[in-house]
Amino acid sequence: MRKGKRLMHLLPQKSFALPLAVLVLALSVGARGGDGPDRWWAPGEGRVLPAVLDYDNANGTLRMLTVGGPLKTAGHPFFEPLGKDGRACVTCHQPSDAMSLSVDSVRRQWDRTNGKDPLFAAYDGSNCPTLPQDKRESHSLLLDRGLIRIERPWPAKTFNGNPVKPDFTIEVVRDPNGCNSGPTYGPEAGKISVYRRPRPVANMKYLLAVGFPFDPKQGYALPLDPEDGKPQSGNLMADNRAGSLRIQMEDAATTHLQMLKALSPAERKQLQDFELRVYTAMQVSKTGGAVDSGGAVAGPARLRDSEPGALGSIGEPVWSEFKGCERIPADEAAKLTPGQLAMRQSIARGARVFREKMFLITDSAGINSRVGFGNPVRNSCVFCHNMSQMGNDVAPGQVDLGTTTLPFADPWDDLPLFRVTCTGRPHPHYGKVIYTYDPGFALTSGKCADVGKITLQSLRGLSARAPYFSNGLAKDLRGVVDYYERRYSIGYTEQEKQDLVNLMGVL
Amino acid sequence: MKRLALLVALCTATTAQAAQDTAGLVRYVACPVYRDTDAGRKSGCWLADDRETGKRWDVTESPYKPDWNFAVLVEGRPSANTAQPCGAPALDPVRTSRLDIPCTRHMIPAEGFPGRRYTLPRRNIAPLSVARPVPPGPYAERVFPVYFEFDKDFLVYQYDDWLIDNAVTWIKAAKPKKLVVTGFAATVPEKVSGLELAERPEAAQERAETIAETMRRLVPGLKIETKWEVAAKPTDEPDADGLPWQSQRRAEMRAVF
Numbered sequence: 001m002r003k004g005k006r007l008m009h010l011l012p013q014k015s016f017a018l019p020l021a022v023l024v025l026a027l028s029v030g031a032r033g034g035d036g037p038d039r040w041w042a043p044g045e046g047r048v049l050p051a052v053l054d055y056d057n058a059n060g061t062l063r064m065l066t067v068g069g070p071l072k073t074a075g076h077p078f079f080e081p082l083g084k085d086g087r088a089c090v091t092c093h094q095p096s097d098a099m100s101l102s103v104d105s106v107r108r109q110w111d112r113t114n115g116k117d118p119l120f121a122a123y124d125g126s127n128c129p130t131l132p133q134d135k136r137e138s139h140s141l142l143l144d145r146g147l148i149r150i151e152r153p154w155p156a157k158t159f160n161g162n163p164v165k166p167d168f169t170i171e172v173v174r175d176p177n178g179c180n181s182g183p184t185y186g187p188e189a190g191k192i193s194v195y196r197r198p199r200p201v202a203n204m205k206y207l208l209a210v211g212f213p214f215d216p217k218q219g220y221a222l223p224l225d226p227e228d229g230k231p232q233s234g235n236l237m238a239d240n241r242a243g244s245l246r247i248q249m250e251d252a253a254t255t256h257l258q259m260l261k262a263l264s265p266a267e268r269k270q271l272q273d274f275e276l277r278v279y280t281a282m283q284v285s286k287t288g289g290a291v292d293s294g295g296a297v298a299g300p301a302r303l304r305d306s307e308p309g310a311l312g313s314i315g316e317p318v319w320s321e322f323k324g325c326e327r328i329p330a331d332e333a334a335k336l337t338p339g340q341l342a343m344r345q346s347i348a349r350g351a352r353v354f355r356e357k358m359f360l361i362t363d364s365a366g367i368n369s370r371v372g373f374g375n376p377v378r379n380s381c382v383f384c385h386n387m388s389q390m391g392n393d394v395a396p397g398q399v400d401l402g403t404t405t406l407p408f409a410d411p412w413d414d415l416p417l418f419r420v421t422c423t424g425r426p427h428p429h430y431g432k433v434i435y436t437y438d439p440g441f442a443l444t445s446g447k448c449a450d451v452g453k454i455t456l457q458s459l460r461g462l463s464a465r466a467p468y469f470s471n472g473l474a475k476d477l478r479g480v481v482d483y484y485e486r487r488y489s490i491g492y493t494e495q496e497k498q499d500l501v502n503l504m505g506v507l
Numbered sequence: 508m509k510r511l512a513l514l515v516a517l518c519t520a521t522t523a524q525a526a527q528d529t530a531g532l533v534r535y536v537a538c539p540v541y542r543d544t545d546a547g548r549k550s551g552c553w554l555a556d557d558r559e560t561g562k563r564w565d566v567t568e569s570p571y572k573p574d575w576n577f578a579v580l581v582e583g584r585p586s587a588n589t590a591q592p593c594g595a596p597a598l599d600p601v602r603t604s605r606l607d608i609p610c611t612r613h614m615i616p617a618e619g620f621p622g623r624r625y626t627l628p629r630r631n632i633a634p635l636s637v638a639r640p641v642p643p644g645p646y647a648e649r650v651f652p653v654y655f656e657f658d659k660d661f662l663v664y665q666y667d668d669w670l671i672d673n674a675v676t677w678i679k680a681a682k683p684k685k686l687v688v689t690g691f692a693a694t695v696p697e698k699v700s701g702l703e704l705a706e707r708p709e710a711a712q713e714r715a716e717t718i719a720e721t722m723r724r725l726v727p728g729l730k731i732e733t734k735w736e737v738a739a740k741p742t743d744e745p746d747a748d749g750l751p752w753q754s755q756r757r758a759e760m761r762a763v764f
Contacts, residue, residue, distance in 0.1 A: 210635060211634050211635060211636075212632060212634060212635060212668075213632075213635060213668075213672065213675075213725060214632075214662065214664075214668045214671075214721075216662075216664040216668070219660075219661035219662040219717070220662065220717065220720060220721050220724070221671075221720075221721040221722075221724040221725045222724065223724060224724050224727065229727055231724070309634075309635075309636070310634075310636075311634065314634075358545060358547065358548065360543070360551075363576075368574065369574065370661050371664050372569075372570060372571025372572055372656075372663055372664055373549065373572060373664075374541075374551070374553065374572030374573055374574065375573070375574040375575055375576065376541060376551065376575065376614075377549060377551065377572070378543075378545060378547075378548060378549060378550055378551045379548045379549060380548065383548065425607075428574065429576075
């Protein structure tokens with residue numbers, strides 16, 4: 001596939017969700033810059049979203065499938081500006097970025113628009129609305145680490161409609177951006193400002209899937225959606241503040257879009273319908289070739305066609321889509337270049353390392369407490385990244401890896417630092433006083449024991465949406481592996497690190 | 508009246524029987540030791556030394572395992588299985604409860620011991636995608652106990668979830684008029700390893716409310732009442748595994764028709 005060329009693609013025969021006529025028409029847009037359509041989907045531009053859409057990135061080609069597509073985006077609430085800032089959902093959930101937002105895209109938009117794109121709206125596209133909005137440094141968190149300001153109420157007011165009385169207090173230790181120490185956006189105004197990466201709006205059936213009726217990390221049955229009475233997966237938002245797509249979209253509309261009126265039922269229906277139809281994953285490894293060929297059975301079509309919510313340990317092992325690359329038959333290997341063969345073998349090794357490299361997990365709430373696995377517990381990446389096909393947690397995925405909380409978090413002088421003091425039982429690992437950049441799930445649950453817990457990230461389309469972790473601490477995939485190595489002293493060999501990077505690069 | 512007297516007598520006998528069953532059991536407080544064996548996932552060993560007898564026990568089979576930063580209350584029965592994959596005789600059944608007593612964390616190497624290869628525990632619930640067999644009737648008033656760690660109300664993974672899942676399956680089939688959830692706490696102090704141990708009275712209410720909230724989520728619309736009692740007595744319910752102290756730390760769901 002060459003740059004800038006529009007290509008016709010037929011979806012696999014197993015594509016039950018698309019009528020044949022639509023399959024034939026499914027157009028893959030070579031949206032890679034040059035003479036192709038713009039990579040950036042601007043609000044209200046009215047483009048048609050093809051059923052199959054490919055975007056190149058440094059590691060290969062990302063593919064987005066829209067079941068039932070193509071979709072006319074004119075008038076669609078995901079693509080139309082709905083609030084006063086001129087933003088749409090698509091502003092921060094770009095198809096080229098696996099329906100998230102890469103820092104590369106952010107910088108490109110800044111340079112192209114001289115910072116005037118709605119993405120850089122003062123409310124949350126700047127470090128704080130009180131800063132001078134025409135200066136680059138006022139948007140440094142978004143430009144440097146892809147972080148959007150998230151404004152949470154303080155004290156936490158509700159969790160799925162239930163009142164919460166926090167068992168901790170919060171003080172602002174350091175506030176480089178002025179939001180948390182000022183009179184309008186910090187605790188003084190009944191708010192807390194934290195900074196997080198946008199999460200991908202894709203592969204939703206996996207994120208919404210409920211495998212078991214309990215949340216072992218919280219010690220309760222799963223909470224129920226107040227609207228339909230069904231159990232909630234707890235895997236949508238970084239701090240689990242929204243248990244359903246409806247709650248999530250209403251939260252996003254009033255905050256990120258600055259909508260002055262509520263979404264209408266028709267808009268909610270359109271949004272939900274669209275979000276449930278989008279699948280995205282890497283389709284082609286730049287070095288290794290298509291991920292659904294030569295023994296590998298990965299890619300977005302597989303995601304679309306598989307049942308969500310299965311636990312890899314009792315069903316299809318996580319990333320076993322690449323098992324066929326472990327021993328490529330000689331006749332097949334002969335058809336590959338040495339580089340392709342080496343990459344495929346590396347990806348397959350990476351999948352095994354992901355599943356089988358055991359290490360001691362220590363002092364991580366959500367794993368070592370309060371669920372009774374013990375502290376420490378020996379396990380591998382799939383202990384938490386346990387859902388077949390997706391690698392998110394089958395249980396609600398609120399876990400404290402330390403990415404936002406001292407002493408495990410890296411030092412960041414551009415983020416606010418909070419001092420949390422537990423007023424009831426101390427935190428099981430940090431004790432009574434905790435220093436954190438982002439209390440995470442505790443801002444929803446009101447529990448000190450949940451400080452620092454962040455819902456596991458989706459692992460699909462990673463190559464399209466650096467940087468990683470909720471606060472963007474890892475600028476690339478190697479940074480992810482390096483953080484885990486620092487945090488848990490895993491002892492990865494250099495080969496294992498590279499294999500993991502190669503695996504994550506094709507998910 | 509005669510029937511009531513008989514019932515009281517039977518209950519007294521049962522309680523006395525359960526209370527007497529501490530013979531052969533061990534109960535002590537210790538700082539846990541983690542032995543870093545590696546037989547795959549979850550294969551590390553937990554050891555705990557009884558200071559009074561000088562014996563080291565393998566307590567790995569507890570459904571809720573220790574935290575190396577805190578002391579544990581160990582309760583168990585020496586296993587009939589003489590194998591020592593962790594380098595010490597095992598307690599099985601066994602419970603370890605995390606206490607708010609700091610410990611110096613201590614990890615020792617495997618020293619040639621293999622540890623145990625992880626197998627799914629007996630009390631392990633099936634995914635929601637697996638249909639639960641409908642329990643046969645006729646249905647009548649029935650009590651379902653759920654057990655807790657010392658002084659806690661947290662549902663124990665692969666123990667309480669299994670007990671509750673079974674109860675929910677039965678309740679959905681039986682359709683009782685209401686559920687009366689009673690939380691119990693073992694509030695009478697007992698001396699263990701030189702420490703006076705007693706659960707907080709509030710633990711009884713917390714347990715009742717935790718179970719009630721969970722049941723509200725699992726069986727929406729079911730009428731639920733909560734009660735709580737302190738100074739809990741042991742029972743001989745089989746899912747307490749013959750450990751009287753475990754049987755005291757419970758909540759009971761009584762399905763009433």
